[in-house]
Amino acid sequence: MVLAPDEVRNIYLPTLYPIQEIIPETTDIKTFRLDVSGSSFHHQPGQFAELFVPGVGEAPISITSSPTQKGILEFSIKRVGAVTAAIHRLNSQDRLGVRGPYGNTFPLPDLVHQNLLFVGGGIGLAPLRSLVNYVLDTEKRPDFQKVIILYGARSPQDLVFKWELETWKKRTDLVLMVTVDRGDDHYKGRVGLVPNVLKEDVTVNPDLWKGIICGPPIMIKFTIKALLEMGFHPKNIITTLEMRMKCGLGKCGRCNIGPHYVCKDGPVFTYEQLQHMPGEY
Amino acid sequence: MNSGIVTTNGFISWLKTYSGRINITEKAEKYSREMLGDHQFPLIKNVKEVLFPSYDRVYQYRWDQKGWKLNDLAVPATPTLLVALPCEARAIFEVLDRVFRKEDSIDSGYQQRRQDLSLVIFGCTAAPEPTCFCTRVGGNGLWTHPEALFVLPVSSGLYIETENTVFSGLMNEAKPVEEATRKQIQELNKKAQEKMREDTLPQETPQALYDLFHDPEWENIAWKCLNCGACTFLCPTCYCFDLSTEGRLKGYQLKTWDACMFPKFTLHASGHNPRPGYKERVRQRVLHKFAYFPLREEGRYGCVGCGKCVEICPVNWDIRDVVERMVKKIGSGTR
Numbered sequence: 001m002v003l004a005p006d007e008v009r010n011i012y013l014p015t016l017y018p019i020q021e022i023i024p025e026t027t028d029i030k031t032f033r034l035d036v037s038g039s040s041f042h043h044q045p046g047q048f049a050e051l052f053v054p055g056v057g058e059a060p061i062s063i064t065s066s067p068t069q070k071g072i073l074e075f076s077i078k079r080v081g082a083v084t085a086a087i088h089r090l091n092s093q094d095r096l097g098v099r100g101p102y103g104n105t106f107p108l109p110d111l112v113h114q115n116l117l118f119v120g121g122g123i124g125l126a127p128l129r130s131l132v133n134y135v136l137d138t139e140k141r142p143d144f145q146k147v148i149i150l151y152g153a154r155s156p157q158d159l160v161f162k163w164e165l166e167t168w169k170k171r172t173d174l175v176l177m178v179t180v181d182r183g184d185d186h187y188k189g190r191v192g193l194v195p196n197v198l199k200e201d202v203t204v205n206p207d208l209w210k211g212i213i214c215g216p217p218i219m220i221k222f223t224i225k226a227l228l229e230m231g232f233h234p235k236n237i238i239t240t241l242e243m244r245m246k247c248g249l250g251k252c253g254r255c256n257i258g259p260h261y262v263c264k265d266g267p268v269f270t271y272e273q274l275q276h277m278p279g280e281y
Numbered sequence: 282m283n284s285g286i287v288t289t290n291g292f293i294s295w296l297k298t299y300s301g302r303i304n305i306t307e308k309a310e311k312y313s314r315e316m317l318g319d320h321q322f323p324l325i326k327n328v329k330e331v332l333f334p335s336y337d338r339v340y341q342y343r344w345d346q347k348g349w350k351l352n353d354l355a356v357p358a359t360p361t362l363l364v365a366l367p368c369e370a371r372a373i374f375e376v377l378d379r380v381f382r383k384e385d386s387i388d389s390g391y392q393q394r395r396q397d398l399s400l401v402i403f404g405c406t407a408a409p410e411p412t413c414f415c416t417r418v419g420g421n422g423l424w425t426h427p428e429a430l431f432v433l434p435v436s437s438g439l440y441i442e443t444e445n446t447v448f449s450g451l452m453n454e455a456k457p458v459e460e461a462t463r464k465q466i467q468e469l470n471k472k473a474q475e476k477m478r479e480d481t482l483p484q485e486t487p488q489a490l491y492d493l494f495h496d497p498e499w500e501n502i503a504w505k506c507l508n509c510g511a512c513t514f515l516c517p518t519c520y521c522f523d524l525s526t527e528g529r530l531k532g533y534q535l536k537t538w539d540a541c542m543f544p545k546f547t548l549h550a551s552g553h554n555p556r557p558g559y560k561e562r563v564r565q566r567v568l569h570k571f572a573y574f575p576l577r578e579e580g581r582y583g584c585v586g587c588g589k590c591v592e593i594c595p596v597n598w599d600i601r602d603v604v605e606r607m608v609k610k611i612g613s614g615t616r
């Protein structure tokens with residue numbers, strides 16, 4: 001335990017990485033691809049990082065790229081307040097501070113050799129995407145069984161990762177279903193709320209599938225309900241939570257649900273775990 | 282442990298030779314006449330001030346033509362001798378160290394200050410304040426740690442005890458402890474241990490209190506509290522903090538005290554707040570100390586029973602009463 005202070009790196013100090021590319025997704029969401037080649041940054045699907053804009057502050061953001069995509073990190077960010085707006089003002093080649101990775105990961109050992117049903121809502125697809133692309137990686141794909149992705153947003157304009165949905169749609173080793181709450185004149189796809197589409201259009205043997213969900217709180221709530229109705233066991237429903245976070249290290253004291261720190265023991269929990277927690281989130 | 286007997290004058294002269302900052306806590310000072318006579322040292326309210334300052338710059342950022350630069354700010358070595366009571370010392374060893382020296386994420390600033398710290402513990406043979414309750418949370422008036430210098434007035438002078446070579450200057454001057462004094466110390470220790478064993482909350486208390494999460498009593502408990510946060514800032518174990526920036530193009534990332542008593546502490550970006558009201562926030566403060574922390578940290582309570590929060594509270598909200606009220610309800614509810 002006795003380490004000389006100079007052997008201890010500053011856990012609050014971010015590293016600055018250049019932005020390689022900025023992909024506009026919707027009116028208020030952009031995806032930022034950072035060049036981290038040559039760094040020792042290594043994450044697992046489901047983890048997040050604290051992003052830092054000097055003079056403004058930090059925000060916890062899910063790492064949406066898969067660790068199988070070497071040399072880069074991607075973050076999809078919705079503009080809601082001071083830090084996210086400042087990130088949106090950055091240009092390609094600007095540098096962004098990154099601390100992490102933090103939190104647990106999707107439970108990969110429980111997911112291998114399983115059928116995976118991903119259900120995402122809005123920007124909630126971002127954390128799921130790290131696992132989707134991990135599973136779809138040529139080397140990893142044989143480790144997993146069937147894959148279904150159900151993705152929904154409020155309107156066609158609110159769908160994120162449209163560029164990647166195209167790639168996923170072309171693949172024969174997965175089923176992609178996209179839905180919107182309200183369509184428009186140009187939209188030809190499915191219309192309907194995610195939980196309803198799930199119940200009506202997805203027929204799977206609940207004992208042989210894992211449901212992995214992320215989205216706005218209300219969508220998560222009704223999607224869990226739908227999965228339970230479909231016969232899913234709570235331990236086979238996996239979700240990720242959001243809390244106000246500062247340190248990401250289980251120290252600053254604000255993100256706990258009972259004795260569990262969402263930044264450290266989470267953000268990924270099974271519904272079975274959540275059932276044993278007090279619901280203060 | 283090495284032990285010996287020194288005189289009050291010998292102890293004070295040794296303190297004066299200490300090359301560094303000397304601080305004494307308000308709580309220890311009230312109780313220190315026998316150890317320090319009329320001698321005075323700068324007072325601090327709370328041990329955490331030394332290790333976890335209320336306002337701390339953790340790194341610097343700067344904009345120049347080439348872009349942003351981030352500079353680590355190493356905490357300069359500042360040898361500090363801190364005089365505190367056993368409860369306050371336990372706040373360091375049993376709580377703060379377990380947060381900021383956690384092996385997988387050591388806080389380098391804390392680590393530097395911690396390594397610069399020489400701790401002197403004044404033993405209490407009687408609870409110095411009516412608000413003291415250290416024995417209820419696993420402590421006692423003679424609690425010490427081999428790393429600290431333990432000091433206790435006995436008939437032949439001041440009994441000292443340590444394993445830390447930082448104190449060898451003083452230890453070298455000490456006379457051996459006579460048999461009678463040794464017996465006296467043993468006797469006092471036995472009594473203190475017995476009292477602790479009798480008083481300490483049963484081992485299953487943390488889980489049992491957690492099971493009362495949804496108990497309606499929390500509403501009543503929270504009723505009087507103003508959510509002013511005074512208790513949290515005075516508390517030696519309250520360690521919650523905020524990270525924020527100071528300055529636009531040149532400035533510092535700050536680590537500052539924060540508290541669970543304030544709604545902004547947990548406010549989501551969406552406007553949703555998982556602890557929206559007084560009940561949720563007061564419950565968090567009590568359960569963090571009496572359930573969550575011990576459940577994570579091998580049974581250690583996140584409260585050392587120093588009673589400072591009881592003394593400071595403008596509306597006389599008393600954590601001892603609250604804990605006893607909830608302990609009485611154990612077994613009556615489910616989470």
Ligand SMILES: Cc1cc2nc3c(=O)[nH]c(=O)nc-3n(C[C@H](O)[C@H](O)[C@H](O)COP(=O)(O)OP(=O)(O)OC[C@H]3O[C@@H](n4cnc5c(N)ncnc54)[C@H](O)[C@@H]3O)c2cc1C
Pocket residue numbers: 048057058059060061062063075076077078079080081082083084085123126127241242243244245267549550551552
């Ligand atoms: C694990 C995790 C993963 C996440 N992943 C993502 C992700 O992938 N993508 C993403 O977009 N988001 C993600 N989030 C959410 C994201 O962290 C927040 O949206 C972000 O922190 C908001 O920061 P901000 O500084 O932009 O907003 P802030 O400026 O902090 O504002 C937050 C909210 O508070 C309000 N506010 C600000 N100041 C005040 C004030 N003085 N008084 C009253 N109200 C005020 C603002 O209006 C805003 O609505 C994630 C969160 C967590 C915990």
Ligand code: SF4
Pocket residue numbers: 512515516517518519570583584585586587588589590591600
């Ligand atoms: S909660 Fe009160 S009694 Fe307990 S350590 Fe903090 S200030 Fe002392």
Ligand code: SF4
Pocket residue numbers: 505506507508509510511512513542593594595596597598
């Ligand atoms: S318990 Fe007392 S001191 Fe603490 S926040 Fe409530 S009113 Fe303030």
Ligand code: FES
Pocket residue numbers: 244245246247248249250251252253254255256261262263264
């Ligand atoms: S974000 Fe600080 S404890 Fe979780």
